[in-house]
Amino acid sequence: MSTSECQDAMRSLQVSLGERSYPIHIGPGLLGDSRWIAPHLAGRQVLVVTNETVAPLYLARLREGLPEGLEVRELVLPDGEATKTLEHVSRIWDALLEAGFNRRCTLIALGGGVIGDMVGFAAACYQRGVAFIQVPTTLLSQVDSSVGGKTGVNHPRGKNMIGAFWQPRAVLIDTDTLATLPPRELSAGLAEVIKYGLIRDAGFLAWLEAEIPTLRELDAAALTQAIERSCAIKAEIVAEDETEQGVRALLNLGHTFGHAIEAHQGYGNWLHGEAVGAGMLMAAELSHRLGWLSDADVARARRLIEEAGLPLTAPGEMDVKAFLDLMRLDKKNIDSRLRLILLRRLGDARVHDETPPALLEELLDTFPRC
Amino acid sequence: MSTSECQDAMRSLQVSLGERSYPIHIGPGLLGDSRWIAPHLAGRQVLVVTNETVAPLYLARLREGLPEGLEVRELVLPDGEATKTLEHVSRIWDALLEAGFNRRCTLIALGGGVIGDMVGFAAACYQRGVAFIQVPTTLLSQVDSSVGGKTGVNHPRGKNMIGAFWQPRAVLIDTDTLATLPPRELSAGLAEVIKYGLIRDAGFLAWLEAEIPTLRELDAAALTQAIERSCAIKAEIVAEDETEQGVRALLNLGHTFGHAIEAHQGYGNWLHGEAVGAGMLMAAELSHRLGWLSDADVARARRLIEEAGLPLTAPGEMDVKAFLDLMRLDKKNIDSRLRLILLRRLGDARVHDETPPALLEELLDTFPRC
Known part of the structure; x- marks a missing residue:
């Protein structure tokens, strides 16, 4: 690249x-x-x-x-x-x-x-x-x-x-x-931009924390920079792994939770980026429960997601079972094992398929609902 | 291979x-x-x-x-x-x-x-x-x-x-x-077996001329040999050209005419192999009109197709225009040019996109109908 x-x-x-x-x-x-x-x-x-x-x-x-x-x-x-x-x-x-x-x-x-x-x-x-x-x-x-x-x-x-x-x-x-993009869709796009920072580039993440308001005001130079860096990170990862055998799975941070929300709510009711926004926060919280992220790290992620205009809660009607049933359909799973993308640190994501089920259920049970 | x-x-x-x-x-x-x-x-x-x-x-x-x-x-x-x-x-x-x-x-x-x-x-x-x-x-x-x-x-x-x-x-x-295969379907399969001889292997073609009756009697050893040689020729061609950019097009001998017959008759009324059988004879006749095959070559091809139990005629209701309209949809065509697979010699097929339209129309007009 x-x-x-x-x-x-x-x-x-x-x-x-x-x-x-x-x-x-x-x-x-x-x-x-x-x-x-x-x-x-x-x-x-x-x-x-x-x-x-x-x-x-x-x-x-x-x-x-x-x-x-x-x-x-x-x-x-x-x-x-x-x-x-x-x-x-x-x-x-x-x-x-x-x-x-x-x-x-x-x-x-x-x-x-x-x-x-x-x-x-x-x-x-x-x-x-x-x-x-x-x-x-x-x-x-x-x-x-x-x-x-x-x-x-x-x-x-x-x-x-x-x-x-x-x-x-x-x-x-x-x-x-x-x-001509509606503000809600701009926020949904920012979810994926934030994702690139969270999974691969702590420097970009810090830049985003400073520039999120500018981006939401549609500043052309800031948008161009955010798009370019996002595409560069994605292009880099795709070039390493075209058909998603390995590292490319990292691009799915927040997506296993997010897809479950979208499927449950009926596609199109939550925007994809909104579901990913909430999903990334769920992934960050679970990473914290695994001892990977600090309280302060989770707070930074939450603040950035919030400032981007994205939801910090899951749908009120979704209980633990609804999440688990839909998450089991995820394409990343190998046989019956649930595979998640979690954060070792901010700017460093990992594929993880050994999350203790009790820990995941606890997260799904306690994560705030709207 | x-x-x-x-x-x-x-x-x-x-x-x-x-x-x-x-x-x-x-x-x-x-x-x-x-x-x-x-x-x-x-x-x-x-x-x-x-x-x-x-x-x-x-x-x-x-x-x-x-x-x-x-x-x-x-x-x-x-x-x-x-x-x-x-x-x-x-x-x-x-x-x-x-x-x-x-x-x-x-x-x-x-x-x-x-x-x-x-x-x-x-x-x-x-x-x-x-x-x-x-x-x-x-x-x-x-x-x-x-x-x-x-x-x-x-x-x-x-x-x-x-x-x-x-x-x-x-x-x-x-x-x-x-x-348990019905005889009509066995004949349809033989059309493709004959095709491999016609496009790539004059020796196999001669073997088929001798063995067609044995094959139609379902002799196991003869069938195994015919299947093996057919798969070997196809595997060889596919290995050279996986996505049909070049030599693989030769496998479509008889198929441009055949697909037109199938589309016109409604899929399933003519078996694919039957349409290819008649189509190969049309390709042989056209090759003769181009000066590539002799009368004797066409007669050999016709006899083998006949002995395999395949049709030697096109559907009575298909006029020249019906053929041309359907043949123009063929995937081998580049822009509006009609691309055909024809026989330079028995056992040697060529991609040809310079057939004079009048020659093709004459063939379509005079080819026997059932």
Whole structure:
């Protein structure tokens, strides 16, 4: 992974995955500028997939940034996590087949993580794999789901249960798109930003403690820096472990708890980042009970999560059994053993599958509810 | 790819794909013998997927061949090419999630190509990829779809349009299962066997001309030899080109015409091998019109296809336009160019994308109809 300054406010990283390596470009004004998209198109056939919220805001601008002479189709899906289903991915396949698109077509995902995950999965399976480009428009998708090649959809019995590893040709992050992001979604994105500090970079964590208010005020320079550092950490980890055999599991800090909350509440009622926010605090508390984090460490984590505008409590209706049943479905588990990501120190996460069940149950029992 | 004799009638090949290499074991009595399955299970959780035709014949025998102490579930789907849909793959995912199976589970595909393609695709996408073992029970699937990692389902607008490349952990071919195969399906399997001779091995083609009657009488030794040579040729080609960027396209001899026939007739009305049989003859005739094959070559191909019990004509209702419209959807096409596999000589196939349209239309117009 290398970082270079391309022009005034532009930053570029490279995710190193051999033949499947790809660039991430971050900066203002990318959408309308064909220099960033053109080199990554596989052929003349292009399908842009977006949602009803993003289409009126950015679809025209993206279209302006496409080179001439292409055969461009557009598909606008409904918005929201509840749409992340096989049925909606099927609509993408239907659109590709109706257009008669072949294996040299390119899919462009314009939107948040839901659009990115669905379009990536559609690309992974259309004619056994075609090109796709990520154009994430939410902070969460810019720092998380657009990097790493995880694609897929939810199932009534579990989140992201159906999917594939499939890498984009490029990720184009236009920071201008954050201007229209609702504050609640900005907070959800900050959850993942904080996660990178907690698992891998104590210096970044300290920077975030100082800059969280600035980030919430949408300061462009601070956002660019936060996105760049987040993508760099994620790219580094993904390059080490593309298919989640080892270190990549660390990226799931807060996610085993968080996925349980999302599954229990019905996808889309809690934002993913909100569930991860509460989940990270649960992981920090459990790390404290294991003797890994001090009271002061947990207090720092809690304060940062709170300042980011994220929940510090779990849903009132979720009892211990509800948590345990849903957590057992987690993809990280090996056979019947519960595998968690916990914090050895702030800035240093570990995969842990030897948490005493009583300790976990005690945490789940006493963790505050809303 | 290497071949070795394991015991009296057992043959084993290795498909060489780096980390994804896997063995193919061929011989009688494999199903009930746990030595062949046990080494390839990823963990304790096993889902066996089969169909209503195969279940009463071989499911109990497969179960006997599984080691003790496993958590085994079974799913029996309807039979036939018409069931090769996303809806039926979803039923496999539902079964896995209902059982609470994690990423260390193993899927076993017991049946023909339809079961193999669906189970492989289900394995490719369940939790972004789990292990699967192919136990093909038809000649077609033994020599074709069980080798090479192509998985997927049909779409109303085209065959195999949705899928993934996903390699099995092992392919176990129990030749005893051919005893219950209907003659029409045996012929369909022979179409693919003949294909290997036509595209790559003139010596094997000559052997087939002598042995076709023996094969149709289900002579075990001849069948084992035909399966082994077919798998060896396919394994060799797949090892050279896992994701069909080049030489692997040769395996599609007769398939562009054949897929058009299948799509036009509705999947399952013509058997895949029957459509490929007629399609190979169309490819041979077109090769003759290009000046590549002699009259005598085409006559040899026609005689072998006929002796295998395969159709020598296309469906009466398919006019030139119907063929062209469906052939244009073929995955081998680059942009709007029609790409065909044709025969430079018997035993030597070529990818050809410069067939003069008039020549193709003339062939489609004059090729006999039933």
